[in-house]
Amino acid sequence: MFVTCCRCTEGADGGTEACADDEVLPISAVLTAAGMAKSSTGAEAAKSDETRVADSSKKLHACARSLRSRIDKDKQEVWKKTAAEFEVQKMIWQSLSMKGGEKLKGIAAMIESKVEYAIASHTKDLDSAIEALDTCLEKNKGHDLLSAAMSEAIEEIKNCPKTLAMQELASLLDSAAEELASGTKSRSATDVDDPLKRSDLQGGKLETAIRGAWSVLVIRDDPVAQEKRLFVVSPNGQQQCAGEYVMLPETANGQPVWEQKAGFFWLYSGTNGMWIIGAKDAKDKNFKCSHGLIFCRTLHHGVSPDQVDGVWERLHEDSFLEDSSIVVSSKIRPSQSLLVVTPNGQQRCAGNYVLTDAVAHGLPVWQHQSGKSYVYCGTNGSWIIGGSDAKELGFNCSKGVIYSKCAAGGVMPDKIGGLWLRLSDSKFVEDSDLVVTIKPQRLYVQTPYGQHRCAGEYVPLSDRTANGYPIWEHTAGSRCWLYSGNNGMWIIGGNDAAAKNFACTRGVIYCQRVHDGRTPEKMVGNWMRLDGEKFREDAAIVVSTDPPSLHVLCPRGQQRPSQGWGLDI
Structure with a gap:
């Protein structure tokens, strides 16, 4: 029952019951108690415009530098992936012994030398490296000497839309920073939306930093900048204020109002020019007040709550505390x-x-x-x-x-x-x-150079976890499991790990980075494989949600299956 x-x-703070009659404290009273002026504009409770402009200009430049650093890192990962795929490709060529004649051997040798040149020279002469890869693809036409995975890896290097988008975004941020330093504020909040989306940065810390710095550039009272749905996260206190908020047709103090969905709280602009999350007493005053449980001390100047720069504060007993874990966002991904x-x-x-x-x-x-x-x-x-x-x-x-x-x-x-x-x-x-x-997905492990018994399909166990994370079991009966060790790393282990109920770090393959909650197929960086008595880095180990494909080369005949699918052997 x-x-x-x-x-x-x-x-939780005292009184976390979601009740419309929760006692709230006027923010103006708290500011006064802290020695703040009772100014109705709250101007002395925020940074001066000059300081904010200078800070935002620096932040925009810093974000641009972070983007360029990320671009360099992504390029290294793509080239590393191509190098690993090339090693597999060479194994395929060797296993086929190149029975296609001298001409085919010559083409394969040319492709091999071009790829080796591109991998060796891309850090010094990227244009020449790309040109060499173009030659590889051209020579491969009609011969199918390159596997599908190898061709895709080359195309990924050549056509890297995310990298190009990040380069454009970095240039945009630098330009905006210079513009801001000269005193110009002519941007819309949506000007940065498409570059962020194409750069695949939504929902991360870098996006938050970019939007926060960008908000100073925004033309004030820009109606497009206001999101119809907002999501509040407040894990350390005033948890009843968290959740989804929906924009109402009404306004308060010239700004939109959001109401908590199936709840008892509102997000509004107070008479002090700050964004506030308040309860029924604020609504009863038609929001002509500055009452609330959570607020952002930075004057918003028309910038929406999810883009305003500054740390949010929450009521704790009889004073407000800064809480960097409070987040107001336009996106949530349950x-x-x-x-x-x-x-x-x-x-x-x-x-x-x-x-x-x-x-x-x-x-x-x-x-x-x-x-x-x-x-x-x-x-x-x-x-x-x-x-x-x-x-x-x-x-x-x-x-x-x-x-x-x-x-x-x-x-x-x-x-x-x-x-x-x-x-x-x-x-x-x-x-x-x-x-x-x-709920985890099936995973597929490829390990061509060693620990072959660990390769294959893994299915998630529905009734067990290890150290708070899912466990995947090998389907081929080889007694292998992919689990999270008590060191926070993904590990492929055997019976000895299972005997310890996975409260250990036993295994023959592991990812050398702490996963921080990311599933194995989303890990960045190489895996380590036990070789003899020590672990070696192995760039060819792949963990993915897609089953591996087999690419068959048959240059001299039977490129297509016969009607009867072969003869008795």
């Missing part, structure tokens, strides 16, 4: 599916959950594949796994059998820190084996 779980207060693993109890809640259209207290709701249980954010601010009784109440409750110890605060269930608790004999107990994570 589903019961109401206890109210979660760990990691996982389409979640995997719940609960081996010690409430096993009926285990399994896959799919994202629904429902929202509870501004946050998404997931439904179990059986349709009988849900992951939602309750009125206590925690993530809860509850049943049909919670759904019947529109999730405006805290009913369930499993809940997160930490309040959600806008952080998704698969990323929430701390333990989960489950109902056991009429009371809730902490369970370190209970995990909510993303």
